[in-house]
Amino acid sequence: MAEIIQNEGGKQKGKRRSKRHSTHIDMTPMVDLACLLLTFFMLTTAFSKAKVMDIVLPEPPKKEENVKPPEIDTSRALNIVLIGDDKVIWYNGLANPSKPPLPALHETDFSDEGIRRVLLRRNKELFTKIEQMNEDVVTGKLELSRDTLSARKNKFKRQDKKGPVVLIKAGENVKYKNVVDILDEMSITNIAVYALVDINDVEKKMIADFLAKQSGTAPK
């Protein structure tokens, strides 16, 4: 394969032999190399990009303006408290010590059957609507550009009046991974309204009680 037809040195005997063919250089190795490099560069340019998840936080209230935080409809509120070790505790409604009883806590995890199922159940209507639209676009029933599609999704989310308002709270010793996981669940299940909020003392106590009770009953 890799032969190079050399120009035979014809000057030794004074006679100059005329070439019959133009010199052919076997280009196979060069092509191999070029092809290899080409593949390498093509793949590295395509795959080196990291992905990002955009988040927009509400503007923090200015101290001097004394703005009251927006009221949340108790029936829509869904609290998710991250407690580390890939575990979450969730409860419906709001925990208000002046209005007992306190809501019941449920422990779950980040698996498909875990918190996602809870979220999907609560957000079924909006999720179905958006998924239906996605499917229509994929199957060609609906022709929308990417921007229009995301604009429509946002419109659906804004109009949504029944879905949950998810309050995400991170307890002590929570790893960053869990926070990203839960934000990711929000985008998977198309939750319209969610917020990262600080955990309060009432909840801290509720969770401590819950965990103590659980570890107390577990050995039985």
Place this chain on the structure above:
Amino acid sequence: MGKIKMSKKPPRIDMTPMVDLFFLLLIFFILTATFRQPEAVQVDTPSSVSETTTPEKHVITITVSKDNMVFFNVDNGIDTSEHLRGNILRAMAYQYQMKFTPEEVKKFEGLSSFSLPMDKMKAFINAKSTEERDAMHTGMPMDSTDNQLLYWVRISRQYYNDFQVALKGDKDADYKKIKKVIDILQENNINKFSLTTSLEAVDISLENI
């Protein structure tokens, strides 16, 4: 019917046009490829379903490593004509009453992320090797008495207002630290930013609700 003469020589394909094309493509890809600068710290990002890609230029990257160290980096992409990094360093030096020689500023433009207080910056720039530099990351001061991360972000935004902020945290970084960084960003009126993640595919159907 005449007999078909079989050529005894093996057929030769002229590969020149193919080679031409290959080299053209090769040159194109080499030129468009942007090499990632060596990162000061290895970060294992959490995964998400998001498919948005990282902005290419004018991006502030704040990295939080596994052991909760905060690294700062301003990236201007391949375009180095703006000398953004140099200008930002000069402004920071003015803020902290330090002086950098033009050579040091130029050297800083070629460096990547860092996690060290300003008074060690000079030694960091003048370090001879990457290993020596890697050993110098002792952490970015970001408490209320000396919040240098806040100033880095603020001064960067004074030079170029539309900097995108990417927060790149390790899976095992504490959320408390990330929250601190987010608070600093919000203090700088940055309420929209990106979390760097790696891609993960998730498939759900309505049946399993």
